[in-house]
Amino acid sequence: MTIETEGLIKETPLATALSERYLAYALSTIMSRSLPDVRDGLKPVHRRLVFAMRQLKLDPKSGFKKCARIVGDVIGKYHPHGDAAVYEALVRLAQDFAVRYPLVEGQGNFGSIDGDNAAAMRYTESRMTMIAQALLEGIDEDAVDFRDTYDGEEEEPIVLPGAFPNLLANGASGIAVGMATNIPPHNAGEIYAAAMHLIKHPNATTKELLQFIQGPDFPTGGEIVESHDTILQTYESGRGSLRLRARWEVEQGRFGTWQIIVTEIPYQVQKSKLIEQIASLMDQKKLTLLADIRDESTDEVRLVLEPKNRTIEPEVLMESLFRATALEGRFAYNMNVLDAKAVPGVMGVKAILRSWLDHRYEVLVRRSQHRLGVLDRRLEILQGLLAVYLNLDEVIRIIREEDEVKPVLIKTFELTDLQAESILNMRLRSLRRLEEEAIRHEFDELSSERNDLMALLNNESLCWKKITQQLKEGHKLFGSGPLGKRRTIISGEPAPVDVVEVLEEVEREPLTVILSNKGWIKALKGHNLDLTTQKFKEGDHLHMFLECQSNDRLCIFGSDGKSFNIKASDLPKGRGDGQPIRLLIDLANDAMMLALFVLDETAKYLLASDSGRGFIIEGNNLSTDRKVGKQLLNLKDNEKAAYCLPVQGDYVAIASTLGKFLIFPVEQIPELKKGAGVILQKLGKAKPKFMTIFASEEGLMISDKSRKRRFEELQDFVGNRAGVGKKSPNWLRG
CATH class of the missing domain: 2.120.10.90 (DNA gyrase/topoisomerase IV, subunit A, C-terminal)
Incomplete structure (x- = not known):
């Protein structure tokens, strides 16, 4: 505080002061807490978690570290918030029933679909998955910008390179000030296919993209029961809602009896609370077609529903449950994200894919330019080293006889400062003939690579061809096999089932x-x-x-x-x-x-x-x-x-x-x-x-x-x- 401003009181209307401070709080919440970035699909806390795990060298092939250590690094270096909130974010990234493609591999108790909480962070351990590693790919190669952390002692990435389409693949949800976001997870293989189609056909419509992206793909499976037109309208506007049902099958018993087995429940529904809800409605005699419910789940969901009598149609029983319980729900779409300029907005699926591809293009160009700089530096050093072998005796003489070796070397052989420094730092064992051949071979290889990079940077179509190749590799890694198999069935609107007459017969009194x-x-x-x-x-x-x-x-x-x-x-x-x-x-x-x-x-x-x-x-x-x-x-x-x-x-x-x-x-x-x-x-x-x-x-x-x-x-x-x-x-x- 200077002498001029000491004790200064500035009169400001209360409404103005409140609005300015509230606006600052709202912007902070929107940009730094609640909305994901369209480029890497992460909120700041998730981005900082992944980056901190990288700094701790917790790659997929390394050992695990205590979650308390990771959370401590995150809140100490990057994210000045409560440890409980950061640990909850870490836990969710490891739950395969909460995120479609986990970014964290956990060891220990990380909760369950029943709603059980994870163990304390001093007991659990974790490391990154290959998907998190893909999000970080190229971060050391000037692929993205960095900024100072809150205390100015460290640097953190503004956005990750994002080789994996995380926003659509894992979805996001959050409530900011005056706005919210709710994006469901999708199938990564379908996203890669749609992205490659968009590269080949930049004017493709959302309807064409939906030939590849069928709809949401929830980690807990289930069944989407909506018409194609409804799905199309939702993905074009970025807003809407789709009906999600549990998946079930009929299991036949003896003497004509049967029971229903629920094998998949809707996304974000806790199994224990679902069972409590159904049991409560049975006690209130609001589910008069259902006789009993049992939970026979192991690692897989298995809920057994017994009808009141075997004359009831299974479809009628399930329709009554869909109407009254969380076995059916709606997922509300609100694809509200931050664009590349940190401006919030609702995007359709095409705009999201386009933004991600534009980010991948920028990452490719920046990584290529960074690699080009590395090559130029190395080639410059190699040219200097080759000059040594051509005039080895003179170089030795200068080193032995001259007082100021470096300036003389530069003047005699017309070297740069970097080349002269490299020659002086060279070991005697490197003066072998074999080393000269290795340097010439390396020089030729790097020169060829430099020419390829120059051609790539000067040709946009070659850049998109390179990105397409990266997408194919990503599709092979994450879009196929057990991990890439679609879990949620996309069905049309279900045939109407009239349960009124059946319910009236059972319930009417x-x-x-x-x-x-x-x-x-x-x-x-x-x-x-x-x-x-x-x-x-x-x-x-x-x-x-x-x-x-x-x-x-x-x-x-x-x-x-x-x-x-x-x-x-x-x-x-x-x-x-x-x-x-x-x-x-x-x-x-x-x-x-x-x-x-x-x-x-x-x-x-x-x-x-x-x-x-x-x-x-x-x-x-x-x-x-x-x-x-x-x-x-x-x-x-x-x-x-x-x-x-x-x-x-x-x-x-x-x-x-x-x-x-x-x-x-x-x-x-x-x-x-x-x-x-x-x-x-x-x-x-x-x-x-x-x-x-x-x-x-x-x-x-x-x-x-x-x-x-x-x-x-x-x-x-x-x-x-x-x-x-x-x-x-x-x-x-x-």
């Missing part, structure tokens, strides 16, 4: 849903129950009840204009107090429940507010899986929803609190998906006292105790929507 005035809900088995014997909490009483089936979906419509859905099977059962409804749905504290009914998605309903506005909505629009509900009726200030009525008739009857009665045809009300609705009756300062929908041929009945009024008796009150209506009849005022 009569229930009576009881809702108390204070919002406690429960379900009792059976219909036509005597509800007068039901007991409630002190001060509470019956508000409404509903007879339904256990597989019905119930709809609740609240005074805030929202619809909520609950599965009848999810309701607490028994003769206790039940459960507060607000634990099942996020109904506002100031909102009331106006209606509780079995949702019929093919039916229509009239939604109306207490200001006399409303519209008709189809039942499927009342359906929602969100606990917070679905806003359907838009309300103004001091306005509430008042009615949710099934449209079972052709006329609407409305009576206001100021004694006006109006009947008009249902067809005058518009159908909407949501909104504020239209005026049903002009109420002024009044509120609707009564609203119903009735069939004209059956007549209108106000209550069970009243007389049914024929439509002919109501003609004086029939008008159009948005009318005021006429004075209510005496039989309606009571």
